[in-house]
Amino acid sequence: MGQVQVSRTGSTTTTTLVGEHADSLATVLGLVRSGTARTRPEIGRHSGLGRTVVTQRVNQLTACGLLEEGALGPSSGGRAPRELRFRARAGVILAAELGATSIGVGVTDLAGSVLAEHTEPADIAQGPESVLGRVEELFDELLDRVRADTADEDLAVWGVGIGLPGPVEFATGRPSAPPIMPGWDGYPVRDRLARRYDTPVWVDNEVNTMALGELRAGTARGHGDILYVKIGTGIGAGLVSGGTLHRGSQGCAGDIGHAAVSDEDEVVCRCGNTGCLEAHAGGAALARDGLAAAEEGRSPFLADVLAATGTVTAADVSRAAQSGDRVSVELLTRAGRLIGNLLATLVSFYNPALVIIGGGVSGAGDLLLAAVRETVYRRSLPLATRELRITRSELSDRAGLVGAAFMALDELFAAERLARWVGNGSPAGDPALVEVPLRAPVF
Template sequence: MPADLSPSGDLIAVLRRVREAGHTTRADLGRDLGLRRGVVTQRVSALLDLGLVDEAVTRRSSGGRAPRELAFRRDAGFVLVADLGATTLVAGVADLSGALVATRESPADVTDGPERVLEQLESTWVDLVQESGVGRERIWGAGIGVPGPVEFATGRPISPPIMPGWDSYPVRERLATAFDVPVWVDNEVNLEALGESRIGLGRGVAEMIFVKMSVGIGSGVISRSVLHRGANGAAGDIGHIAVVQDETATCRCGNTGCLEAVAGGLSLVRTATERAALERSSVLGRMVDEGQSLAVDDITSAAGSGDAVAVDLLTHSGRLVGDTLSTLVNFYNPGLLVLGGRLVQGNDVVLSTVRETVYGRSLPLATRNLVIARSELGPLGGLVGAAVMVVDELFSRTRFPLWSPQKSPHGHPEIANPR
């Protein structure tokens, strides 16, 4: 791709290349980006002045002066990150490469509403900033994933089925006011897909689908190495595809027969509780007899111990999800299909069933080079993706010029506003 000839475009292109390469030289930058040596020198000098690039490592010379290597200053700033699920809140602090320097997981009920949950998040972030030793003024931005549809431009959840009280709530504005930094909000599965694409299994894969199977079911789509959000931010919501004609299978979205309503963790827990006491279920049956309330993790753990009901439920879920994904594989033809979430992490039943179903029902050409694998990042993928999202936005062509003259986006929350 030819370089942008504007000074800011060249600057961002050079910075992006240094970030991607890890270590590089001025000569490499000129060759890779098609820029003249004088232009590269000017842009590198500007990045050194901004504190975004460091020049410390010297390569071995092949004759003449040894070239000095350039490296991205991953510790030039830090970002606050959070992944809000239906029942848990995972929060952290990450550097500009997406590496997590501090994390904390705590119970949180999304149905408690935005005031209570975001107050908990704010308190957690304050503690993590103190514990990590990162000065508050070195926080450059914040990113959060929530378990529902998000209008990305405004950072507001829109009619989220499992988030009562969150519809159109100004999440961005509240957190920006609390920490005086730009804030971005997205669907949690989108962020897991972004993290997996950039730092996990999807590195170097241009076309990828990430599927999260947990209490609910959702997916994130990577197209040409970029997260595809769709026209309004609703892309990838496969949990609400109708898969059965069953009026009793009521989904949290208000419709019936949705994939999430028959294959998601909430549905499996309900069915497991009903079946465990009636059928041969050595693990789940004993738990129900003892009066315990079952959870998603109990089903995956029981399946690992050979519990017949648990294995049957997970197999059924995997087959329904696999049928749905086979349609998407035929339609989109990804090179990688990554499965994450609590229904996948604790056992191999779902993964193996999805593989068998997708490979069996999709067209041969669509699956010729398709890899189906478990997430490499696991439960921290959402935090990594949140960090990647924030850093990508800060260094984008539209936003970088807004804060680079001040050398820091801290104190400029308006940077994240729609443009």
């Protein structure tokens, strides 16, 4: 069985581990990265690898700077084993979540911990040149700050993860006919950022990155089957099955915002269709209906807001409902029931253990969440809801940012990709890593 594969392109020589060597190396690193195992004996017990193989892989990972020796661990009767630590500060990940009305960017270490971040209002409809140009400016500013804080001017960018508010073809990193993103269709987001930072880049729908953030660092830790639902300006869902993010064959799984929930044709969705869930229960819909209530004098609270600000937002509807405004209570309750009706079908079909509600509108007090819960439990199969929990996001508006970082990390440390770059000590400078095929999907 071969252990290495050597390829030459021009003046560059790449040594790639293959077969069981690559798998065992990724297994050992993954156990230490996750904190599952901290010593060589623990690695052996969890992996089933022999002592000699464990020692060889640990030595290799230590030599290339991914692991380091720590303090002595607890003894089980013999000599105390030396603990191992993952060198999370060996490099950094640039992560960004682009929403319809805001952008959040950050720099994380290799364990996904946020080292610096920034969020600001933005309009995704301004187009990719403007929006991505601003993202790059913020990346550079935060990267300079982290390098100054760590006194490491050469701290390398190991990867970039980006979440976009629309359908993304994951294999190419390009948006595909996104309803709220004029000018973005087919735009080479991955290629642009890869050229700028000379590192691997992964791009996905923002709701998928939110689901991944919750799975790896939030409410869903320890769960294998979850449904993450973002209720913001639009509505979308991220599906995790058996601990793995399910994107579907083209990457658009979970786009529930454009599922039909009404036969009414008065309201046209941003996608061009009528009857979409998003057009009746999303943040933009709440703002539209709240504005109408204010203009028609049905809501004194919202009428006062309109007079003072000239507009009504979904947040205003939420505040009005919490103040007892009857019309706003009805709007939020109706939205929750519409969302709950669709989720009830998904719960019976998919049978998740956990449904997480996130996004800006999810913070609209308890009314919306209560309406969602009541409808799901009433309309779903009893067996599907026997142990089902429906709860708010733990990471809130940071879920997408954190998830974008973990998307890049999980892809980088997949066995097939780790095997290609581990000999160089870093994936920086190898954007083509994204093209390395995987035998099985990662998170």
